[in-house]
Amino acid sequence: MKKIGIIICGRYQSCGGGKCLRALRERVGAFSIYPKDEDVELVGYSFCGGCPGGNVEYVPEEMIKNGADVIHLATGLVVGYPPCPRIRHFKQFIESRYGIPVQIGTHPIPLKYMQAHADLPFWKQSNMEQLAGDLMREDPALQEDYN
Numbered sequence: 001m002k003k004i005g006i007i008i009c010g011r012y013q014s015c016g017g018g019k020c021l022r023a024l025r026e027r028v029g030a031f032s033i034y035p036k037d038e039d040v041e042l043v044g045y046s047f048c049g050g051c052p053g054g055n056v057e058y059v060p061e062e063m064i065k066n067g068a069d070v071i072h073l074a075t076g077l078v079v080g081y082p083p084c085p086r087i088r089h090f091k092q093f094i095e096s097r098y099g100i101p102v103q104i105g106t107h108p109i110p111l112k113y114m115q116a117h118a119d120l121p122f123w124k125q126s127n128m129e130q131l132a133g134d135l136m137r138e139d140p141a142l143q144e145d146y147n
């Protein structure tokens, strides 16, 4: 049994979580690391608190109290406009402060976002490929299905 917490970007704080929950169920996107025959339980779902992300300091504690083994920073932090400039800091802080692994991403990147980012100079400079390469290399047909 893997217990996970999800932190989403504050710009999407009203998001109903449909893509994340679907991807978790289908074990795609960043959830593809969990075998389909392994049970997973969502034990926490919150947002960063809005820029600059003050809730990241506190919300992992509640997720861990509720049993979280791993925290996912949602795909919206990777491919929002602009991508979250603090995503690396969040990962390093949570792993250092709370001693829990942080995975980058949740659901597959929607293809329309991939295509829009491909034309943006700052996308290459952000080096997201290094941070979230598995999400970038996903099957375009699957990405289109998550548009």
Ligand code: SF4
Residues within 6 Å of the ligand: 008, 009, 010, 011, 048, 049, 050, 051, 052, 053, 077, 083, 084, 085, 086, 087
């Ligand atoms: S860009 Fe980053 S800090 Fe700002 S609201 Fe989104 S996740 Fe939070």
